Amino acid sequence: MSKLDHSSPSDLFQSGKKETRLFAYLCAAATWSSAAILVILLSAVAFKSWGWFDWQxxxxxxxxxxxxxxxxxxxxxxxxxxxxxxxxxxxIGVGAAIYLEEYAKDNWLSRLIRVNLSNLAGVPSIVYGILGVTLFVRMFGVFGEGGHLDSFIGWKVEELNFWGISISLPLGEVVLAGAMTMTLLVLPVIIIASQEALRGVPPSIRHASLALGASKWQTIRHQVLPAAIPGIMTGVILSISRAIGETAPLICLGIAAYVPFAPGGIDSPSALIEHPEGMLQAPFDYFTVIPIQIYNWALDHREAYKGLAAAGIAVLLLMLLFLNGIAITIRNYSNRHIRW
Amino acid sequence: MPELPSITPELQIECEQPQPVVATHATKIESRHLDFFYGDNQALFDVSLAVPERSVTALIGPSGCGKSTFLRTLNRMNDIIEGTRHAGEVLLEGRDVYGKKVDVVALRKRVGMVFQKSTPFPKSIYENVAYGPRIHGVKDRKKLDEIVEKSLHRAALWKEVSHRLKDSAMALSGGQQQRLCIARALATDPEVLLMDEPASALDPASTARIEELIFELKEKYTIVIVTHNMQQASRVSDYTAFFYEGKLIERGGTEELFRTPEKQQTQDYITGRFG
Structure with a gap:
C-alpha cells in the first residue's frame, strides 16, 4: 500500500506532460509553416498571372x-x-516489377538489381538528360554527315521514309527522344512503386489461387495484378506528374522553347480528321513542353514575360493538381474496397 | 495398367466389435516412406499413411510436428516454397503425385484445399466461387451459375448469400468467409479436400457449422483435416493420425485411438500432458 501512495495515477503522467505538449507544438509549427509557404507561393502565382491566364x-x-x-x-x-x-x-515498369517480385529467385544478381533500382531512383534528373542526348538525340554519332557510318563506309544516312513519314537520323530533339529520356527517368520509381504494390498483396491470396489449380500466370493475371493495380496506378500517376514538371533533362536534350507548330501538324480535332497520318509523324516531330516555355519566359527581363511565366506555372500546377486528385481518388477507392 | 485401389491393411485394426466402416473404405490417397525437407531441415521422417476415401481423417499433434507439412505434400502446395525436397511417394489412386508427368494444376483441381485463415479474393461472392471453374475453362454463363449455386448449397452458404452474390466477399463474417472458401474449393469438383485448421480462427457457433458441414461433405469427398482441437478431431473424424516431431506415431480409427492409444506419446498428448 505504502509503495503505491507516493505515486498516485496522476503523478505517473505528470512528468511527461510538458514534453508531450512541447513536441506537439513543434510538429504543429512545422506543418503550418510549410502550409503557409505553399499559400504564399500559390497566391504569388495567382497574383502575377492575373490578366495573363485566359483562353487566348x-x-x-x-x-x-x-x-x-x-x-x-x-x-x-x-x-x-x-x-x-x-x-x-x-x-516495362510493371513487367519488371512482376518479374522481380513473382519470378526472380533470391540470388546475388536479383539483390544487386533491387538495390540499384533505389539508387537509380535517386539519380539527379540532369544525368538522365545527358544519357538521353547521347542515346536518343545523337544516337552515339552513328548517323548523319560525318557520323561513324559516313566516315567508315561512306553511308550518309540522314533520314528514313516510310509511307510519307520522315524519321530523321539521328533522332534529334523530337517527341520520341524526350519521351524515351523521361521513360528512363520514371522507370525506377514506377518499378519500385509497383513492387511495393505487389508485395502488399498477401501471400495467402496467391496460395488460395494456386490451391484451386490456377497456374502461376493465371494467379498473377487474375488475382495478384488486379489487387495491386490501385497501388501501381498511384505510383504511375505520381511519377508521371513528376515527369510533367521536369525541366533540366529536357534543357539538356536541347528541346526548343519556341515551336510555332504542333507535332504532326495536329493542332485541332478537325486537323486530325483531315490528315490522320499526322499521328504517325508526331513522335518524330520537334516539340516543346510547358516547363521549357516557363523557363524561357522567366529568363526574359521584361515585366510582361513574368506574367506569362506565372500563367504557365498556373497551368502546370492545375495539371499536377488534377493528376494528384486522380491518384488520391484511386487510393481512397481501394482503401474502401480492398481489405485483407 | 491402372492399379486397383487397395484395402488399407493398417486400418483393419484389431478391435473386438466388428467395424464394417473401416474395412469397406478403399484407399484414396496415401504416402509411402515420405521424407520431406525444408533446405537442411527434415520436417517429415518416413511417413506412411493411407487415407480411405469418403471419410474424414484428422491429423493431430503439437505445433511443428509436421502435420501441416504432410497435408501440403498431398497437393504439392509445398512446391511453392524454395529449397524444399522430398523422398518417397505420395499416391493418389495409386499414381505418384510427384511423378515426372504429373500436371500440378490438374492435381490441385482434384485435391482441393481450405486454409486456416479464410482467404476470399477481393471480389464478389459470385466471382470467388466461379474463379476455379473459370480458370479450368468453363465459359458458359449458365453452367457457371449452376456451379456457383451448387457449391454454395454444399457449403451451406446459399441461403445467406443467394440474394447478394454480387456483393464483395470481404463484407461477409469470418465464418461465412470460411464457408465461402470451402464453396470455392468445391466448385472445381475435387475428389479430396484438404483442410488446414479450418475452424481455428472462428467463434464456437461458426465452428459448429463448419464441423456439421465436414460431416455432410464426407458423403462425397475424401477429407483430410489438420486440427489442434482434440474434441474437434473426435467429433468430425473417422480416422486419426498422430504426428510428433515429423514422425507418424500412431494412426487408427478415431474412437480407438482416443480410447485406447497404443503409444505412450499419443496417450500423453491426447490427455493434455504436453503440446
Missing amino acids: FLTSYDSRRPEKAGVFAGLIGTFWMISFTILFSVP
Whole structure:
C-alpha cells in the first residue's frame, strides 16, 4: 500500500506532460509553416498571372509580343511526350516489377538489381538528360554527315521514309527522344512503386489461387495484378506528374522553347480528321513542353514575360493538381474496397 | 495398367466389435516412406499413411510436428516454397503425385484445399466461387451459375448469400468467409479436400457449422483435416493420425485411438500432458 501512495495515477503522467505538449507544438509549427509557404507561393502565382491566364493564353503559340503569346505548343507537346512516356514506362515498369517480385529467385544478381533500382531512383534528373542526348538525340554519332557510318563506309544516312513519314537520323530533339529520356527517368520509381504494390498483396491470396489449380500466370493475371493495380496506378500517376514538371533533362536534350507548330501538324480535332497520318509523324516531330516555355519566359527581363511565366506555372500546377486528385481518388477507392 | 485401389491393411485394426466402416473404405490417397525437407531441415521422417476415401481423417499433434507439412505434400502446395525436397511417394489412386508427368494444376483441381485463415479474393461472392471453374475453362454463363449455386448449397452458404452474390466477399463474417472458401474449393469438383485448421480462427457457433458441414461433405469427398482441437478431431473424424516431431506415431480409427492409444506419446498428448 505504502509503495503505491507516493505515486498516485496522476503523478505517473505528470512528468511527461510538458514534453508531450512541447513536441506537439513543434510538429504543429512545422506543418503550418510549410502550409503557409505553399499559400504564399500559390497566391504569388495567382497574383502575377492575373490578366495573363485566359483562353487566348491556352490556345496560342508563343509570340514575340507578350499579349499574343500562349502555352499551346507546350500543352500539346507535354501531352505527346507524356503519352509516349506512359506507353513505354508502364508496360516495362510493371513487367519488371512482376518479374522481380513473382519470378526472380533470391540470388546475388536479383539483390544487386533491387538495390540499384533505389539508387537509380535517386539519380539527379540532369544525368538522365545527358544519357538521353547521347542515346536518343545523337544516337552515339552513328548517323548523319560525318557520323561513324559516313566516315567508315561512306553511308550518309540522314533520314528514313516510310509511307510519307520522315524519321530523321539521328533522332534529334523530337517527341520520341524526350519521351524515351523521361521513360528512363520514371522507370525506377514506377518499378519500385509497383513492387511495393505487389508485395502488399498477401501471400495467402496467391496460395488460395494456386490451391484451386490456377497456374502461376493465371494467379498473377487474375488475382495478384488486379489487387495491386490501385497501388501501381498511384505510383504511375505520381511519377508521371513528376515527369510533367521536369525541366533540366529536357534543357539538356536541347528541346526548343519556341515551336510555332504542333507535332504532326495536329493542332485541332478537325486537323486530325483531315490528315490522320499526322499521328504517325508526331513522335518524330520537334516539340516543346510547358516547363521549357516557363523557363524561357522567366529568363526574359521584361515585366510582361513574368506574367506569362506565372500563367504557365498556373497551368502546370492545375495539371499536377488534377493528376494528384486522380491518384488520391484511386487510393481512397481501394482503401474502401480492398481489405485483407 | 491402372492399379486397383487397395484395402488399407493398417486400418483393419484389431478391435473386438466388428467395424464394417473401416474395412469397406478403399484407399484414396496415401504416402509411402515420405521424407520431406525444408533446405537442411527434415520436417517429415518416413511417413506412411493411407487415407480411405469418403471419410474424414484428422491429423493431430503439437505445433511443428509436421502435420501441416504432410497435408501440403498431398497437393504439392509445398512446391511453392524454395529449397524444399522430398523422398518417397505420395499416391493418389495409386499414381505418384510427384511423378515426372504429373500436371500440378490438374492435381490441385482434384485435391482441393481450405486454409486456416479464410482467404476470399477481393471480389464478389459470385466471382470467388466461379474463379476455379473459370480458370479450368468453363465459359458458359449458365453452367457457371449452376456451379456457383451448387457449391454454395454444399457449403451451406446459399441461403445467406443467394440474394447478394454480387456483393464483395470481404463484407461477409469470418465464418461465412470460411464457408465461402470451402464453396470455392468445391466448385472445381475435387475428389479430396484438404483442410488446414479450418475452424481455428472462428467463434464456437461458426465452428459448429463448419464441423456439421465436414460431416455432410464426407458423403462425397475424401477429407483430410489438420486440427489442434482434440474434441474437434473426435467429433468430425473417422480416422486419426498422430504426428510428433515429423514422425507418424500412431494412426487408427478415431474412437480407438482416443480410447485406447497404443503409444505412450499419443496417450500423453491426447490427455493434455504436453503440446
